[in-house]
Amino acid sequence: MLSKFLAFCFLFFSINFSYSQLVKGDFEKYPVFKECDSFSVVDLKSCFNETLIAKVSSEFNMPERVLDENYAGELIVLFEVTKEGKFELLNVTAVYTELKEELERVFLTLPEVKPATYNGRPTYMQFSMPIPIPFSKNQNAKPFDKASLIKSRPVRQLSFEDQGTSEYDTIKTYSFENREYDSQLYIPFSHQTYSRFDQEMNRVGTNSHTASKPFTYASVNTYYDFKEKQENLYKEKSSWFGRKLWNEHMVTLQGEGYWFTLDPAADLQLGFETADSENQSYTYNNTRALVFQGGLGSKLNFYTVFYESQGSFAGYYNRFARSLRPDGGNPAIVPGRGVAADFGTDDFDYPVAEAYLSYSPNKYFNFQFGHGKNFIGDGYRSLLQSDNASPYPFFKLNTTFWKFKYSNTWMSLRDVRPEVVADGSFKTKFMANHYLSFNATKRLNIGLFENVIWTNDNDRGFDLNYLNPVIFYRAIEFSTGSRGGNALIGLSAKYKFSDNFNAYAQVVIDEFSTSAVFNNTKSFKNKQGVQIGFKYYDAFKIDNLQLQFEFNQVRPYVYSNNEIVLNYGHNNQSMAHLWGANFRELIGIARYENDRWYGTAKLIYGERGFEVGDINATYYGGSIYGNDENVPSELGIEIGQGNKAQTLLANVELGYLINPSTNLKIYTNVLFRDHKIDQTDPVNFTEKTLWVNFGIRTDLFNWYFDY
Numbered sequence: 001m002l003s004k005f006l007a008f009c010f011l012f013f014s015i016n017f018s019y020s021q022l023v024k025g026d027f028e029k030y031p032v033f034k035e036c037d038s039f040s041v042v043d044l045k046s047c048f049n050e051t052l053i054a055k056v057s058s059e060f061n062m063p064e065r066v067l068d069e070n071y072a073g074e075l076i077v078l079f080e081v082t083k084e085g086k087f088e089l090l091n092v093t094a095v096y097t098e099l100k101e102e103l104e105r106v107f108l109t110l111p112e113v114k115p116a117t118y119n120g121r122p123t124y125m126q127f128s129m130p131i132p133i134p135f136s137k138n139q140n141a142k143p144f145d146k147a148s149l150i151k152s153r154p155v156r157q158l159s160f161e162d163q164g165t166s167e168y169d170t171i172k173t174y175s176f177e178n179r180e181y182d183s184q185l186y187i188p189f190s191h192q193t194y195s196r197f198d199q200e201m202n203r204v205g206t207n208s209h210t211a212s213k214p215f216t217y218a219s220v221n222t223y224y225d226f227k228e229k230q231e232n233l234y235k236e237k238s239s240w241f242g243r244k245l246w247n248e249h250m251v252t253l254q255g256e257g258y259w260f261t262l263d264p265a266a267d268l269q270l271g272f273e274t275a276d277s278e279n280q281s282y283t284y285n286n287t288r289a290l291v292f293q294g295g296l297g298s299k300l301n302f303y304t305v306f307y308e309s310q311g312s313f314a315g316y317y318n319r320f321a322r323s324l325r326p327d328g329g330n331p332a333i334v335p336g337r338g339v340a341a342d343f344g345t346d347d348f349d350y351p352v353a354e355a356y357l358s359y360s361p362n363k364y365f366n367f368q369f370g371h372g373k374n375f376i377g378d379g380y381r382s383l384l385q386s387d388n389a390s391p392y393p394f395f396k397l398n399t400t401f402w403k404f405k406y407s408n409t410w411m412s413l414r415d416v417r418p419e420v421v422a423d424g425s426f427k428t429k430f431m432a433n434h435y436l437s438f439n440a441t442k443r444l445n446i447g448l449f450e451n452v453i454w455t456n457d458n459d460r461g462f463d464l465n466y467l468n469p470v471i472f473y474r475a476i477e478f479s480t481g482s483r484g485g486n487a488l489i490g491l492s493a494k495y496k497f498s499d500n501f502n503a504y505a506q507v508v509i510d511e512f513s514t515s516a517v518f519n520n521t522k523s524f525k526n527k528q529g530v531q532i533g534f535k536y537y538d539a540f541k542i543d544n545l546q547l548q549f550e551f552n553q554v555r556p557y558v559y560s561n562n563e564i565v566l567n568y569g570h571n572n573q574s575m576a577h578l579w580g581a582n583f584r585e586l587i588g589i590a591r592y593e594n595d596r597w598y599g600t601a602k603l604i605y606g607e608r609g610f611e612v613g614d615i616n617a618t619y620y621g622g623s624i625y626g627n628d629e630n631v632p633s634e635l636g637i638e639i640g641q642g643n644k645a646q647t648l649l650a651n652v653e654l655g656y657l658i659n660p661s662t663n664l665k666i667y668t669n670v671l672f673r674d675h676k677i678d679q680t681d682p683v684n685f686t687e688k689t690l691w692v693n694f695g696i697r698t699d700l701f702n703w704y705f706d707y
Contacts, residue, residue, distance in 0.1 A: 029041060029044060029114075029116055029117045030044040030045045030048045030116055030125070031048055031081040031085065031113045031114060031115055031116050031125060032044060032047075032048070032113055032114040033047065033048060033051040033052075033111075033113050034111070034113075035047070035051050036048060036051060048113075052110075055109075055110060055111075056106055056110075059106045059109050060102065060103075060106050061102060062102075063096060063098035063099060063102060065096060065098055066096055066098065066099065066133065071095065071096070071133055072133060073095060073132075073133050074130055074131065074132050074133065075092070075093070075094045075099055075103075075130070075131040075132075075133055076092070076093040076094075076128065076129070076130050076131075077089070077091075077092050077093075077103060077128065077129040077130075077131065078090045078091040078092075078126065078127075078128050078129075079107065079126070079127055079129070080124055080125065080126045080127070081113060081115060081116060081124065081125050081127075082115065082124050083115045083116075083122040083123050083124050083174070084112070084115065084122075085112045085113045085114055085115045085122075086112055087107050087110040087113075088107075089103065089104055089107045090126070092104070099133075118256070118257075121177075123256065124172065124174075171255070172255065172256065173253060173254060173255050174254045174255065174256075175254070176248075176249075176252035176253070176254045176259070177254065178227065178230070178249075178661065179254070179259045179295055180217050180226070180261075180293075181217055181221050181226040181227050181230075182217065182218050182221055183216070183217050183218060183295050183301045184216050184217075184218055184295075184299070184300070184301045184358040184359065184360045184366060185216060185217055185293060185295075185301045185303055185358060186214040186215070186216060186217075186303065186356070186358070187214055187215050187216070187217055187220060188214065188663065188699070188700040188701060189213050189214040189373070189375060189387060189701065189702060190663070190699045190700065190701060190702055191380065191702055192591070192598065192600060192699060193663060193699060194213075194215075195546055195591050195593075196224075196229075196593065197220055197223065197224035198210075198535070198537070198546070199499070199500075199537040199538070199546070200223040200224040201220065201223050201224070202494075202496060202499075202502055202535070202537075203223075203496070203499045204442055204443055204496045204498065204499055205442040206223060206442075207403060207439055208222075208223060209400070209405035209437040209439070209445070210378055210445075210494070211376055211377055211378055211435070211437055211445075211447055211492055211494075212374075212375075212376055212398070212405065212407040212435055212437065213374070213375040213376070213377075214374075214375070216358065216360075216366065218360075219400075230660050230661065233595065233596055233657070233660045234246070234247045234660070235247060245658070245659065246658065246659060247659065247660070247661060248659075248661055249261040249262070249263050249661050249662060250262060250263045250264060250662075251263070253294075257296070257297050257298075258294065258295060258296050258297070259294050259295050260292070260293070260294035261291075261292075261293055261294060262290070262291070262292050263290075263291045263662050263698075264288070264289070264290060264291075265287075265288075265289035265290065265291050265305065265307075265662070265664075265698035265700065266287060266288055266289065266664075266696060266697065266698055267285055267287035267289075267307075267309070267695065267696075267697045267698065268285070268286060268287070268695055268696050268697070269283070269284055269285040269311070269693045269694070269695035269697075270282075270283075270284050270693070270694055270695065271283045271284070271669075271691060271692050271693035271694060271695075272691075272692055273314040273315065273689055273690065273691040273692070274689065274690045275314075275315050275316070275685075275687045275688065275689040281315070283311075283312055283313050283314060283691070283693070284311055284312060285309065285310075285311035285313070285695070286309065286310045286311060287307050287308070287309040287311075288307075288308050288309075289305055289306060289307045289308070289698065289700075290305065290306055291303075291304075291305045291662075291698075291700070292304050292305075299359055299360050299361060300357070300358070300359050301357070301358045301359075302355075302356070302357050302358070303354075303355060303356055303358075303370075304353075304354070304355035304356075305353070305354050305355070305700065306351070306352075306353045307337075307351060307352040307353070308351050309334075309337070309348075309349070309350050309351065309352065310343045310347060310348065310349050310350075311334075311347065311348055311350075312346060312347040312348065313705075314671075314673075314689055314691040314705075315687075315689065316673065316675065316685075316687070316689060316707065317335075317705060317707065318332075318346070319682070319683045320335065320683055320707050321333060321334050321335060321340065321348065323682070323683045324571070324572040324573065325572075326339055326416030326417075326421075326426065326571070326572065327416055327417060327418040327421040327426075328416075328421065328424060331348070332348055333390065333416075333571055333572055333573070334348055334350045335388070335573060335578070335704070335707070336387070336388060336389065336390065336573070336701075336702075336703055336704060337350050337352050337390060337703075338350050338351070338352045338390045338391070338571070339390075339416075339571070352390075352391065353371065353391075354370070354371055354372045354391050355370055355371055355372075356368055356369060356370020356371065356372055357369050357370060363400070364399060364400060364401050365397070365398070365399055365400075366397070366398040366400075367395075367396070367397055367398075368394075368395070368396040368397075368398070369394075369395050369396075370393070370394060371391055371392065371393050371394070372391050372392075372394065373387040373389070373391055373392070373701070374387070374394065374396065374409055375387045376407075376433075376435050376447075376449065376492075377492065377504075377506055377531070378492075378494055378504040378533070378535075379504060379506070379531055379533045379548075379550050379552075380533075380548065380550055380587055380589060381531065381550065381552050381577050381578075381587070382506070382531075382576060382577070383490070383506045383507075383508040383529045383530075383531050383552065383554065383576050383577055384433075384435070384449050384451075384490045384492070384506060384508060384576065385409075385433065385451070385575060385576065386574075386575065386576055386577065386578070387701070387702055388573060388574055388575070388576070388577070388578040388704060389569070389570040389571055389573040389574065389575050390570060390571040390573065392411050392412060392413055392414075392570055393411065393412045394409055394410065394411045394412075395409070395410045396408065396409045396410075397409075397469060403438060403439040403440075404436065404437065404438055404439075405436075405437040406434070406435070406436050406437075406469075407434070407435045407436075407437075408432070408433075408434055408469040409431075409432070409433050409435075410430070410431070410432045410466070410467070411430065411431040411432070412428060412429075412430055412431075413428070413429050413430070413431055413453075413569075413570040413571075413575075414426045414427065414428060414429070414570060414571055415427040415428075415429060415564075415565045415569070416571055416572055417564075417572070417625070419564075420565055427455070427565055428455070428456060429453055429454065429455045429456075429565060429566070430453070430454055430455070430456075430466070431451065431452070431453045431575070432451070432452055432466040432467075433449065433450060433451040433452075434448075434449070434450050434451075434469065435447060435448070435449050436448045436449075442496075443495055443496045443497075444493070444494070444495050444496075445492075445493065445494040445495075446491075446492070446493050447490075447491065447492035447493065448489075448490075448491060448492075449489060449490035449491065449492065449508075450487065450488075450489045450490070451487065451488050451489075451490075451568075452466060452485050452486065452487040453485060453486045453487075453561075453566050453567075453568065454466070454485035454486075454566070455565055455566065485566065486561045486563070486566035486567070486568075488508060488509060488510045488511075488559075488568070489508075489509050490506060490507060490508045490509065491506070491507045492504070492505065492506045492507075493505050499537070500536065500537045500538055500539075501534070501535070501536050501537070502534070502535050503532070503533065503534050503535075504531075504532075504533045504534075504535070505530070505531060505532050505533070506529075506530070506531040507528065507529070507530050507531075508528060508529045508530075508554070508558065508576070509527070509528045510527035510528065510557075510558045510559060510560075511525055511527040513525040513526065521635045521636075522635055522636050522637050522638060523634060523635055523637065524556065524557055524621070524628070524631045524633075524634055524635075524637045525634075526555060526637070527555060527556075527557050527558045528554075528555060528558065529552070529553060529554035529555065529558050529577075529581075530552075530553050531550065531551065531552045531553075532550070532551045533548065533549060533550035533551070534548070534549045534550075535547070535548050536548075539590075542592075544592055544593045544594060545590070545591075545592050546590070546591040546592070547588075547589070547590050548587075548588070548589040548590075548591075549586075549587070549588050549589075550586070550587040550588075550589075551584075551585070551586055551587075552577060552583075552584065552585050552587070553583070553584040553585075553639065554576075554577060554579075554580075554581045554582065554583055554584075554639075555581065555582070555621070555637070555639060556581055556582040556609065556620060556621025556622065556637055556638075556639065556641060557581060557582075557619075557621040557626075557628055557631070557637075558581040558621075558624075559574060559575075559576060559580065559581055559624040560581070560619075560621070560623075560624045560625070560626055560627075560628060561628070562627055562628050562629055564625055564626070564627055567624045567625060568624055569624050569625065572625070574624055578704055578706075578707060579606065579608060579707070580622055580623055580624045581621055581622060581623075581624060582608060582609040582620065582621045582622035582639060582640065582641065582642065583606055583607060583608040583609070583622070583639065583640075584606065584607055584639055584640075585604060585605065585606030585607075586604070586605050586606070587602070587603070587604050588602070588603045588604075589601070589602045589603075590602075596656055596657040596658075596660070597654075597655075597656055597657075598654075598655055598656075598657065598665075599652075599653065599654045599655075600651075600652070600653045601651070601652050602649070602650070602651040602652075602706075603649070603650050603651075604647070604648070604649040604650075604651075604706055605646075605647070605648050605649075606646070606647045607639070607640050607644070607645070607646055607647075608622060608640065608644070608645045608646075608647065609621065609622045609639065609640040609641045609642040609643065609644055609645075610622050610623075610642055610643040610644075610645060610677065610681070610684060611623050611626070611642055611643065612642050612643045612679065615630070616630060617630065618630060618631075618632050619631055619632075620632065620641050620642030620643075621637070621641070621642070622642055622643075643677060643678055643679050643681065643684075644677070644678050645675065645676060645677035645678070645684060646675075646676045647673070647674070647675050647676075648672075648673070648674040648675075649671065649672070649673050649674075649706045650671070650672040651669070651670070651671045651672075651705075651706070652669070652670050653667055653668070653669040653670075654667060654668055655667030655668070658696075662698055663698055663699045663700065664696070664697070664698050664699075665696070665697055665698075665699055666695070666696045666697075667694075667695055667696075667697065668692075668693065668694050668695075669692070669693040669694075669695070670690070670691070670692050670693075671689075671690075671691040671692075671693075671705060671706075672688075672689070672690050672691075673687075673688070673689040673691070674688050674689075675687055675688075675689075691705075
């Protein structure tokens with residue numbers, strides 16, 4: 001009894017008996033004993049320490065050998081409170097084995113507690129406890145109350161050597177919890193993927209901003225519970241292979257404040273196509289990829305993916321890819337992907353890399369720096385900025401507050417035409433845009449857009465005038481010279497009639513002349529485009545059936561410029577609608593999902609005007625790579641002028657989502673294309689094509705075949 005009393009006296013009152021946190025981090029809460037439930041957060045540390053002292057002291061029995069030999073020294077204890085709230089003894093440094101055994105016995109008697117929390121999640125917490133031997137014998141116990149607990153007590157921070165362990169030994173990893181859901185990572189922009197949460201984002205009364213894409217997981221998770229939705233799709237698999245195939249990321253690592261995932265990815269297609277002008281041929285795509293992503297702390301995330309690809313596609317698509325070929329000998333640019341080299345006889349070899357950093361210092365700002373694509377709009381197409389072209393370097397700043405979201409994007413683009421290539425190097429040009437989204441009411445959203453493109457003329461480099469995030473580009477364009485840049489503006493709107501039905505619209509204005517717009521003279525200066533669309537969720541009261549209808553029209557010469565390099569293009573592709581200009585189209589899309597199964601049906605009809613012969617002689621305004629000075633006339637300009645064509649595209653895809661965490665799916669896709677053109681040219685034939693594909697794909701981006 002004497003030894004027990006001495007232990008109690010020392011443990012309760014000795015200022016030399018202290019606790020030291022080993023883990024560096026901003027813990028929101030200390031572990032909580034039942035006795036400390038009523039204490040405030042600031043008092044939990046003291047309450048935890050004192051309660052632990054009381055419990056250990058009441059149970060500890062000083063070994064007789066230690067008392068008999070009058071030992072004087074120090075006992076060092078390293079222990080952990082796990083994220084399940086259990087006490088785990090990690091290491092005891094003591095001369096006597098009996099002391100170690102007694103402490104091990106005492107720790108087995110400690111009750112479970114509420115674990116410490118970090119960022120609102122349970123986490124482990126480690127402590128060191130130096131105990132001097134012998135115990136103090138001249139202290140008397142005092143009542144255990146709150147007032148005594150909050151008094152300042154000296155705490156000694158121990159080095160790892162003092163604790164009898166190494167820093168390396170304290171590094172721990174945890175069972176992986178999918179941190180994507182509340183991270184600053186992009187949700188890979190695929191129309192099929194985004195349709196899963198489109199209805200939740202567009203309910204009446206939400207303060208979401210759905211035009212500026214891609215979204216971060218954190219911005220969507222407010223409306224769509226990724227964890228619940230994903231886990232509802234999980235299959236009950238206990239084996240490692242089963243879990244990795246059907247449910248989880250392939251390689252995962254999670255520690256205190258960081259996490260990583262590594263996944264193989266693929267886009268393997270095998271199919272055939274028929275066309276009136278070609279014999280039946282076989283098509284394929286062979287893409288292997290590696291996706292690495294993660295987070296460091298709660299504010300910084302990163303993502304990188306590298307694709308190695310070879311392929312050969314339907315005849316019309318191969319011809320279009322070759323028509324985009326850059327200067328320097330490469331045979332093609334695969335639309336939306338990148339420059340291709342020869343592979344075999346007529347096939348393409350086209351590597352692509354995308355990556356970015358995403359940093360959110362607080363709830364108002366998100367900074368993104370990377371190499372990829374962006375999209376502005378609520379439709380299937382965008383007339384302001386689409387993901388049609390190849391990836392490019394960009395820096396993006398998103399500012400969200402009250403009912404506003406303001407997106408500023410600065411980009412570095414390339415002109416790869418022979419006319420501007422110098423010393424084998426492609427021409428660099430820069431693009432900057434602002435997009436302001438305002439939720440005017442719980443139903444109405446209004447968006448304002450402005451964009452400017454400039455080049456490194458007169459060694460301007462990246463013009464600092466355009467770094468200002470709150471400025472009107474048109475004024476800057478004039479101040480830098482009449483040919484110093486090319487600016488355009490745009491408007492967007494969305495109205496939510498109900499939770500199941502909304503309408504959206506865009507207007508793009510490349511050159512605004514009041515007389516040209518309102519005099520009905522069909523002036524070539526009337527350079528504008530318009531989009532109107534509707535979405536119907538749970539259509540006809542069928543759950544998960546989504547219908548979409550869209551009309552797009554862009555007059556000739558939109559997105560072009562007298563200085564051709566200043567057009568709205570990158571890598572010989574439009575940065576807006578994939579058809580360029582001089583067209584009108586109707587689109588109907590139906591999407592349906594049931595568990596992991598999905599189906600998409602799409603019907604597109606369009607009228608277009610292609611160029612005829614030498615674009616430098618007469619420019620009809622379909623290609624964005626023409627000079628406005630070569631127009632056939634100043635008045636009487638109509639959509640479809642030039643080499644007029646009608647295109648009907650019907651596309652059906654049926655698939656099954658293999659892994660919801662990686663978005664791996666297996667599918668079959670059937671595309672029918674009926675293209676009629678007045679005059680055959682090297683790219684465009686009057687032909688009917690049926691293209692059938694079977695494949696397995698990690699769905700990470702939109703790939704458009706509706707040219």
